[in-house]
Amino acid sequence: MREWRCIGCGGPLQNTDKDAPFYTPKPYEDDVPMYCERCYKIRHYGQIKPSFVSESVILETLKSIEERPGIMVLIVDGLDFFGSMHPFFNELSVLKRTLLIVNKMDVIPKSVNRAHLKANYAAYAKKSGLHVEEILLVSAAKKSAIDEMVETIRLLSNGQDVFLMGVSNVGKSSLLNALLASFDGINNRVTTSFEANITQGLIPFKLKSYTLYDTPGFAFKGSYRYYLSGESLRKVMPLKEIKQRVYQQLSHRVFYLAGLFYIAFDASSDATMITYFAPTLTIHHRKTGDEMAFYLDKIGDFLNPPALTDPKVPVVKTTVHHDGTPIDLHVPGLGFMTLRHVETFQMAHYASVKPVLTEVLI
C-alpha cells in the first residue's frame, strides 16, 4: 500500500487517530504535498506541542542521533535535576559537545545566588556522569536568558546540527517555542522539504546557520513523574517560586511526601529539614512506629498522589547513615530537601526511583 508522508517532519501520515502522531484530517491526494496536523500548526500558528511517539521510535531516534555529527542541547528541570537525567544523555555527552540548559529557574527562590547555583549544577552533572561544555540557567516561563541561550547554541554549533533533548516535562517545547520565536518569520519554522530516510522522531527546523532537531520527549522511569498522570502530575510540578518549608524536632517522626515517598528519623535532637517541593504536594507527618503499615493503608487516600487511577509500583525501604553535616536529599520527580544534624534515617521509595544525596544546593 502506498504511504503518504508529512513534508514537515517526514512521518507517515494517518487519518484514523486524532491523538496519535502524524494525524491529518485531510484525505490524501497524489502529488499534493501535505503536513501532519502538528507540523501544520507549527507552520501556520507557531504552536509546538510535545510529540509522543512509541518506545521503539524513541530508541530508533536516540540511536540515529548517536550516529549523526552535531551537538547536544540538553534541557533539565532546575528543581528536579536528577529526575531529568536519563542515563542515555551521559553516553551521548561523551560523543557530542553538550550544552546544559537548566530550565524553570523561576521556581527556585530568588534569594539563591545564581553563580553558586550554576557551580552546584556543574557538580551535579559531574556526579551524574554527564560531560558538559557549558551551563546556562534559564526560564521559559519568564523568558529569561533566552537570547543568551540562542547565541550560545549558535556559537557552540558552529554550523553543525543541533539536537534538542530532554525527558518529558522539563519544558523542552516551551524553550523551543521561545527559541524559534527569536528567528524571523514563522514559515521558517519547519523544513519544507522532506529529508529522505529521516528518523520519524526527529523534527528538523532549518534555521539561519544550523539545523535544529527537536527530539521526542520521553518519560524516565527513574522519576516519580513517570508514574503519575493528569491531576497527580500537576500536583508535583510547581508553577511559581517555591517557598521552603522548615521542620524541626524530627526525633522519631516520619514525613510522607503524599503517597510517594517517606523519610523517618531516629533520635536526633537538633535535626532540621528544609523542603523544596511544589506547594500542592502534601507533606504529612506523625510519630514513627508503624510507618510502612500506615503508608500502605493510606496510599491513594489522603496520601495522594498517586490517585487511585495511577499505577501502584513496588516500594523499597533503605537506611542511610550520615555524619550530621548539611546534606541535600533529592527525590527525583518531586524536588529536594536539606537535612541538618541528621545521622540516621530510613526512607521508602519506588524501587526504580533512586533518591540522590548531594552537597547542599541552597
Ligand code: GDP
Ligand atoms: P516538555 O514536555 O519538556 O516539552 O515540556 P513543556 O514545554 O510541555 O512544559 C511542561 C510543563 O512545564 C508545562 O506545564 C509548562 O507550563 C511548564 N514549564 C515549562 N517551562 C517552564 C518554566 O520555565 N517555568 C515553570 N515554572 N514552568 C515551566
